[in-house]
Amino acid sequence: MDLRYSPEEQEFRGEVREFFRSVLPREIRDKVALGRLPSRDDIVRWQRILNARGWAVTQWAPEWGGTGWDTVRQYIFREEMYLADAPEPLSTNVTLVGPVVIAFGNEQQKRHFLPRIANVDMFFCQGFSEPEAGSDLAALRTRAVRDGDQYIVTGQKLWTSYAHQADWMFCLVRTDESARKQDGISYLLIDMASKGVTVKPVMTLDGGHHVNEVFLNDVQVPVTNRIGEENRGWHYAKFLLGNERILTGRIGLSKSRLRRARDLAARVPAGGSTLAASHAFREKAAALEVELKALEITTLRVLDEVRRQTGTAQDPKISILKIKGSELAQATAELLLEVAGPHALPRQEDWASGADVACIGPEWAATAAPNYLYLRAATIFGGSSEIQRNIVAKNILGI
Template identity: 60%
Template sequence: MDLRFTPEERAFREEVRSFFRENLPEEIRRKMVDGHHPSKQDIVTWQRILNARGWAVPNWPVEWGGTGWDPVRQYIFLDELQSFPAPSPLQFGVYMVGPVIAQFGSEEQKKRFLPRIANLDDWWCQGFSEPGAGSDLASLKTRAVLDGDHYVVNGQKTWTTLAQHADWIFCLVRTDTTVKKQEGITFLLIDMRTPGITVRPIQTLDGGHEVNEVFFDDVRVPVENRVGQENRGWDYAKFLLGNERTNIARVGVSKQRIRRLKELAALERVGDGPILENPRFREKLAALEIELKALEMTQLRVVAAERRRETGKPDPASSILKIKGSEIQQATTELLLDVVGPYALPYRPEDEEAAQGTNEPPIGPDWAGPAAPTYFNWRKISIYGGSNEIQKNIIAKAILGL
């Protein structure tokens, strides 16, 4: 298998890099480099810049704004986006509900929602997890009962990321309790302004407001907002999760983090020299770089298989990408704490809501502030998108035949 890029593909990479250098606002890039979260407006601004260039939804069908790129060019674009670094287009719209609507939605739904998702005119969130249905998502209990030309939805979703910003939520709901649990689920698109919806913030360990609980009390959803057929929602969810699991490797993110680690480790000193010259630190850094290169080669093999259309289903190797990708991302945050040292100890909330009421001056360099919050926050990466333990079961069955 030849994993080398062609001259045309290398030229495409340079085109992408040039566009990012010339068009990403510097204040947004600086925020990303320093490890701070982009604001909602930062994400909207950048996605609209990408959309004007025709690059906001590269994985979509061409007729709905897609680029027509093959899997290799899609990989190159995502790798450059993450390693530049630049904010990713809103995941819930571009990589989750958008492809589901494009593949399974009605023509009316495509015309109504897809252009607005591409331009981020509508902010979407994901209503899958529930208090009793996380890793076992098929056990969800939020009910939707048909009443004329509406579904009446009652229940609760949790860990709903960025629901405080959302205009719409795509939800899995139970519409049949008499069949196997996977066969009684329906996929609904719900306007967050509908009466009966309550969003309650969950404060995370880093003091931020990233996730929420969402409650549905007799929420009426038009039948026209159902994607595909009733009770086929589990099929659409598997389609969505297959895309999420491959993208979750985030090789470009780890490349950028390691590059930043080296820059900071060359500045910060321990004893008589910079941390970068410490043998133990260099040993850990080198081991991490080797693992990242192996992960990148694995991802390229998956991309090459997609280009040759060796399989019509998500490659089981995407589970390997998910496991190793999440482990490497977490390892980069651990190494950054080694560099930051005691400056990681003070609690410095980055979230505007969490920061209200505090007048404590910052301690240490500006880039040190997000180090500990990011370390704690990124513990979640090995859980969402299908926990790593579940991914190991998939590998055992699909690859090893156990």
């Protein structure tokens, strides 16, 4: 493929940039620019603005609200979104559960769920990992026993992002304990308001409340909420995880973080000058820029190959993007932490009361340490780097 942007693509970039500049609410933009997480209300409000424009689910098939954009336009859109300090559309809805419903759901499920997923009338979380089934996800033990037109679901999920905010959960459950562990799994959509669902917070290293434990105690789930065939959930999960791994790289977000580090370094004094004038800082920033450009080119090539493929099997080269993208997310967060210096002490947020303790320096610096700490998990979630290297070794190198 030609990696140069055409005049038409440059014109498209300008259209997208102007859209973000003119319609993104300032209070949401300012929050994201400071490195703070948007609230549920922020996410829903912004995604509904995008949905009204027809841009909430850009990668979906046009008949379900997608744009029909090619790979390059999809990439440009996401890059400009991050550079504009706009929240991304809710990934659990748009990138994870939605494409699974499109690929494997029946027509009734598509008609019912997809419009609600796109407009965030249903806010989804992901119920995959368990206390003894993280990297070895196929070892999950949450059980779903068929009882007439219901499944009775019992078990526990862990590290469930958004569970404390979500209305629904897409969930992997074991429906055949006698089968090979990858073969006895099904994919259910569970209403979080169902009797027997309990959510407990898990506080992470950054001091925030992002993830949760979810306990399922004899939860009744209609069989009509099963996506695809019984015991085929592992196949659907692999499809979903490929989409998640593409997302994890977030090159545009790393570019935005690098740009922010350079801008802020110009304000930070260092030895009679500024940090931006430091040779060591400029060398580190330039090295990250080169690596991001290399990943960008590789991403465009891989996504172009993925676009040309048929079927639902995921290209193993996606694992390369996940490895390098998550590493660069960590590296750019570390650079911002260095810029913040001693002012990077985290803002202390009391998740129970919502109260804040004032930070000791500028507000932009107060999020540097929490974001750095949170992104230590970037090489774990969505499949650890070790797992991704095994995929590359087996499926690309043939080792």
